[in-house]
Amino acid sequence: MADYSKEEIKNIEQKWRNEWEKRAVYKVTNDTSMPKYYVLDMFPYPSGAGLHVGHPLGYIASDIVARFKRIKGFNVLHPMGFDAFGLPAEQYALEHGIHPAISTQDNINNFKRQLGKIGFCYDWSREVQTCNPAYYKWTQWIFLQIFDSWFNRKKEKAERISELIKIFEKEGTASHPIQNSKFRILNFSAAEWIAFDEKSKQEILMQYRLAYLAYTDVNWCEALGTVLANDEVINGVSYRGGFPVVKKQMRQWSLRITEYADRLLKGLDEIDFSESMKDIQRNWIGKSVGAEIKFSILNSQFSILVFTTRPDTIFGVDFMVIAPEHELVKQITNDAQREDIEKYLKYVESRSEIDRMAEVKKITGAFTGAFATNPFNGIQIPIWISEYVLAGYGTGAIMAVPCGDERDHKFAKHFKLPITNIIGSHYNGVEANPTKEAILENSGFLNGMVMRDAIDVAIQKLEEKGIGKRQVNYKMRDAGWSRQRYWGEPFPVVFKDDMPHAMKESELPLELPPSDNFKPSGNGEGPLANLTDWINFAPNEKRDSNTMPTHAGAAWYFLRYMDPHNTTAFADPKALDYWNQVDVYIGGAEHAVAHLLYARLWTKVLHDLGYLKFDEPFKKLINQGKITGDSRFVYRLLKKSHYFGAPQSSSKKLIDSEKFPPVFISKDIFERIEKGTATDEDKGLIVNIGNKLSEKLRSENEFGNVEYLPENAQPLHIDVNIVNGLELDTAAFKKWKPDFANAEFIYEDGKYICGSAIEKMSKSYFNVVSPDEIINNYGADTLRMYEMFLGPLEASKPWSTQGIDGVFKFLRKVWNLIHDQAGNLKVNEAEPSREELKVLHKTIKKVEQDIENFSFNTSVSEFMICVNELGSLKCNKRAIVEPLVVALSPFAPHIAEELWEKLGHNESILAATFPKYDDQYLVESTFSYPISINGKVRAQMEFALDMPKEEIEKIVLASEIVHKWTEGRPPKKMIVVPGRIVNVVL
């Protein structure tokens, strides 16, 4: 072989993929004598579309880290698997009649084929698939552990339900009161507990279980016939399909993640996630600290509890607002207002989630006729209801302070309610001011205090008077865990007397029953409800017709990789202990709230129950940016006349579209038309082409005129692969679709220029670039390095093939460093020069630091600089080339392996050791100091690096440069920063 040619690359890469498999070099053992390193990718959902160039970005990065850590001497766990349950496979089944199990396996095989070509060092023997019964047996098992747990608030950790029963038997609910005020049984004594019947006991325990069944408001999507999680609803419509979503009460499984809100929040301080990721999670958890305050209702036995973060504003309360769904609404409404309230409640009920979303700014509400008393100043304030107060947050009731809260202010203005000013000039009468810095006025005992400080004082007073207390609230809700779907994990429970009972471990997995009916039953039950024999499998015993969400399988898969074939436990404790936390987790930021929170939750529960020694799963998280597509458009003119034949003829016929060619105008012409600045020349071109085509038709004995409407061009997405930059390859375009075979173009400067846009990669935009194409042209090594070279890993960027040649050329230069033109090895054994060693060690140091910092784009640059410099030094010495090849191997494993073999090694390069750098080759003996005079750099002077400040000062003072600028006088000031710059001020 003579060259690193495109044909040769294919052979080399194929050869090494075969070798790696044959030698099983990626097989990882749980060898606890070695230091471990766990690099994890977010496992993909195997969609039917296959991989595009965006998917491997994170995988390449993690693969580089894995290979790097391996040659650094770590035992590296770097597995891959598939998040294989999910809605798309089920919808595909509905549309095409192919069973999800089959389409999923096909897709997985395709993914594995594509991934295999990129040269990843996954240990496929550890592959997991969430839809595999041997896997989901343990998903179900962990679910049952959660079901069998409750959160002990005193200890802030999960415990077994059996512990709770013991507590109830001893002291009832004394130290662990029932939290749910709507539950029919309230707090009870030990004796009462013992007296409850079995069903009541189970119902009570259900109020505590971390996985529990309850009637909850769920997002019901009629069109999909299923319930959606909050994160699957976007702006009131479904995430997939964009169908309307309404609230509906259903008996659902939920995970009591809210109990862990505080620990999930605190845990963020200990883990290395990007600040923006932490912010997203913090916002999602939405902790707010404030107070709960009780307002008694005039002439009534009832009182209203409100939550506020601003108890300092209590003297500014002008009215109260409670949620329309609040339980007190009916009871406090007086007769005079009843009609108004009923009308308003009807209105609220009629409003769908989308209406509410769309009309956030609309102010609505109704007066109940009731009044509450301000506990501090005794003033009576009206109680209103309005949908801007949410039943689900806080207590579902607020105290309204219009001078300080924008919504309260608007409400007050709208209904002409009085506004008390407690912040003096900070309130201008037009807009509320939510400041905390104002000095309080009209505020009783808080007068004269800064609001910020008054918060604590007010809370203290509330607690003293027994009318309120400090309170923390979270935005986060419990996680709905039931899905009305077929393709998911069945719930491993049996209903007896309407209460769920855990199945025994020996009965797991509860396998998904075979079915070819995936239609939801439509009444809120899932497709499994169609299998009545399976649901009612025994007398008086029923199964759950729902399945778990895809988050279930993904909430713990990183643990299964540690010991994937274990049949007696989800993983061996020794393996769990050894591999421990994931050292680096790489994936997209779109999983910020759902997947990552659930994975953290499951880990914490398993930790509390004693199965894990760590309670955060991911030590470090890297979010790779999205690679977007760069779409191309052509602009098609619309036709005016569709007919041929004599113009006045009554028997007009449609002209054959073949004889009526599509006409496309170049981008600038289109833009001028759009803006209404089309020139006469532009219009002339369009008329001319119509005339030309008409003439052609007439010459073929057809009649009629062909005209195109210049004001009416339509952009069309076209395949990005038939465009060169922005210039359309018209020949390829004509071949692309039969309809365009006889297309005509209106050029500008002889070229057809396409429009462009950055959009997500999608088949329907024809902007998808498959890694297969790139690998065919350049090989996997070039693809890998190029994807890293595109820019910072975490930045989103559009895909562009511009520049890939540079990376390819680089690899060829590496090749040529070691081969002469005839393709023979030209490495020699001579001692390297100091200069050569400097180039090498500088590179090693930089690359090592860059990999540790996940800054792969700069390490690729560093390699390029190194090879350029070695090239100009004509260096082909083994002592330089060999370490370079090893350092390069994480990035371009195939070529590195090939060169390694040629250099005479018979073990895989993975067995090599990452070279160490030696500072002695990096130290500069002199340093070039820029001399700046009055802030302008005027000269460079060389000094020994270790020269003392004073010496430098003397030399600079004596130098011609300074004399020239000071005309011999000594400067006013001189600053010497060792190793940096000398500044002289005149």
Added chain:
RNA sequence: GCCCGGGUGGUGGAAUUGGUAGACACGCAGGACUUAAAAUCCUGUGGAUAGUAAUAUCUGUACGGGUUCAAGUCCCGUCCUGGGUACCA
């Protein structure tokens, strides 16, 4: 609206965290090899002005101010843009 990011040549992006901005690569221009093209190699390449030239000077990191001997980097304000979130009291 609120909470985070980010605005650097024709392009993707560097800049040791306050120290000669534009590394590396693409593109472009010129040159070498070639009958020619492709490929390859070499040279130049932020802008402006002056000079035959090497070069010199000025200007320059979205915009306007500020701190500093020194600002892409820090502070204040404005504009644009990407993401998260949305009546959360």
